[in-house]
Amino acid sequence: MKKNNFIQSRTIIITVLMIVFSFNIAYSQTGLNFDFAYGSVGNYTYWKGGQATNLSSSSTITFSPWVLFNDPATCTWTYYGSTDNCFVINSDQNAYDPIAAGTNIKKIPTGYTRSTRINCPVAGGNSNMLTYDLFVNDTNCLLTFNYAMVLESPGHQGYQNPFFKIEVQRLNTAGQELGLIDPCATFEVIGQTPAPTGWGTFSGGIWQNWRQISMNLTSYQSENVRIKVTIAGCEPTGHFSYGYFVGRVGPSTLTVNACGNGDTVATITAPSGFQQYDWYANPADLPEYQLNTIAIGTPLFTSTATATIPANNQFNIRNSVYAANGSKYFVKVTSPSSSSSVPGCVAYMKATAQTIKPSTAFADTADCQLRAVFTNQTTFPIEEEDAIKEYKWNFGDGDSVYYASDDTNTNANISPTHQYLIPGTYTVTLKAIYNGCEKEISQDITIPATPSFTLKDTMICMGTQTSISIQSPAMADAVYSWNNPNEPTPGLGNIYTATFNQRTQIVVTATTPSSACTYNDTVIVDVQQFPDITLQGDTMLCLGEQSNITAIDATGNTQAMQWSYSDPGTPPQFNPNQPTTTNPILIFTPTQNTTVWLIAQTSQGCMSSKSISISITDPKAWASKYKVCPGDEVTLYGGQAVNYSWSSNPVDATLTTNISTNPVTAHPEETTTYTMKGYGASGCFAERTVTITVIPLPLAEISYSPDYVDTDNPVLSLKDVSQYGVTSHWDLSDGTTSDARSFSHRFNDVSGQYVEVRLTTFNEVNCTDTASVQVPIELFSVWVPSGFTPDGDGSNDRFFFHSLNNLSNVKFEIYNRWGTKIFSFEKENLDCSTVNMNNLGWDGTYEGKEVPIGTYVWRLSYKRTGNERIYDKNGTISIIR
16 A cells, blocks of 8 residues: 655545545555454454453552563463453454343454454453554554443442443653543443443443444654553452454545546545544645634534444535535544543544546647647546556548557557648547546648659769759749758758768758648768778798788779789879789788788779788797796797797696697796797797796794793794795784784783784795794792791691792792801702602701791792793791791
8 A cells, every 4th residue: 555645633634536436445454463464363463461450449440560461362361260361363253242142242343354352251350451552654643443342230339340441542752651642532431230321231231332433643643652452350350341352543545536427526435433424615725733623514414323323424525516615625523432521532534526537638740741740738637556548539531549558559649640641621539538537629630732852862982072953843933951961051942062971861841832831851862981991811921931912892892903012192092003903812922021002992983092011920929927836827928920839848737739829828836948839821930938937835934932921021032934935924813913024022911821823924926835833821920938837747847939830040048037048959940840849948947956936038049941031039937836
């Protein structure tokens, strides 16, 4: 369905055209599921459900906290051991409500294929809520919903009885309800007797058969509204309520095509189901939001529903009504209300009555050859897709043609050209038809008498002046105008003289004082071109070989030729001292590079020349590149010869050795000299050589130091030591890149186990090799305890530093408070990860005796492997006995 543009207002636009034809609004349901029509059996897509218990007082509606369901179909309720679904999709259009005896409520109302049941018929006390949030736009601003209800009447107070309530709420951007969109947008009934007006009764309750509500949401375009249906069992949880609900949304636009016949101009059909229809004229074509200002006085037509008869939703516009009020109308529609305290919703719908009768018109022109060209100027009030347009032409001489828009073979008959046999005045009729609605017009056309003459085409040589004469003039007083497209002004007279450099078509027009008509004819002056000569023959010869040259004229007009070894000039001329010939072949033996000319002449004396150069073979050889990696492709070229062959030293098996005019390819694995033989036309040859140097592939190799990444000084020195490598590219695992041959890099992140270094090395012709290494990250630490207990218990009996690393030049000394060295340990290399450090330390004695309790000074110095730095630490140690 095509999208329509709407004026933002509370009214609904209906466009109606002039025909006795009824057409209901087509509601768009695609993608909205307001009618539960998704899938083969329907579903609750876009709907949300809720379940609660009625806790209301007599005057206030209150529920327990709602349990919400994104898919209402998953909601169930158990009552006295019986479990039922809270919401059920109905798809049987012939099914009736099974509970309330005698109600005759169909589960699905007329005009729908689905509906939903809300609440459980036997689940007393259960309350359910069904909501739909609708984003309003011009395709869904007309909201229509239908409901039917069954409520038990237990005689409780107010809202403690079963009840239902339907509301249309406006929402803010957060989805919060802001209140009713209109005071009429609420529908509510409590299960109590006597039953409200329009409701029926059954044993123990009241019921409402299907009721339709329509309202206009135009004022809320680009906003969200919520349709909320709440059905509650009684507060003491012993009595039920349930109901059925379905709706539709769509644009508020109606289009009807009409032609206007009889006493009825058009029949406008508004949407059905309203309580009352009031039709008025709208001569000023006021917008929807102003229609309430003129909905006064006696309507042109009104209809109100009764308890048994629905309101008439059709308005027949008679000729007298149309003559008095024109084409603009509107209808005020009022929806039924569920309560006398709540007004019925009112909407205003615009309507336009308009003819689709064509506006038939055409123009015509006649020439001096008894031809008439008709230009169709018909227009149509509307342009509907798939509409059938027809044209019926009658030319007044017994001939007619027909066009139909659904037959492309008749397209030429939209604006036809007609050939009359004799001069005269003819009445031409055009009947235009649009979907069966037609209008016909007639007008006269005069075909005048025509002067005539003949012309004789001619052929001349390019650049020659010629004169053309009028042949066999039919009227003695005719005046002739010659229109040469290559000249700015036309020539006048019986004879036209001009010089032509190209083929020219001249239009000659004859006019006479005795006739308003003119006569046109054309004469063609065909210009003969200069000979288009092509010379063919051997152009590369060995010294002493014979040359054969053949001349070909593409025009075929050459009648005489002359061969020359000197330039004949421009324009070319025959040498009067040399003979001419008709033989297109020249045979001679050149002794050097020679140019030969051929001069050709046509029957009109047009002359041109062509030359060809004969070369003595001196071949050239070259290559696409002269330095490559092993196996790389090289293209070998030969020039200035007819054919070429190649050989190689050492032998290259990839080389093609056949004789050819094309370049050849080779893939040398080592430095190779290629020899080319360049052949002349007779097969003689001369040799030329090309040497291709093969550069070895690089062998990538990385040198780095130290052997690990020191967390204290995470600097790594890198160097490309690749054989045959001349340039480098480095990629480090921390994202660093470099093109240096060698460099040092500090790693900022040393939290892993290793860093990765990748090298791409290039030889001098950019062939590559890659290598990568993973350099371990070494976490270094040396720890010295602050005390020890040399009591011989096997625990903490010796004082020594602790580490897991490799150390060199280790020196560990302990002094008493008078500066006497009482312990010393020295070792050139110490792998702390493989020795028991507790067996190496000071045992708390000096010269075989236990030292007294107190504080002693220690000093430790060492180096790390691969690092020249000397680490020097000192501190104190306390002896505890």
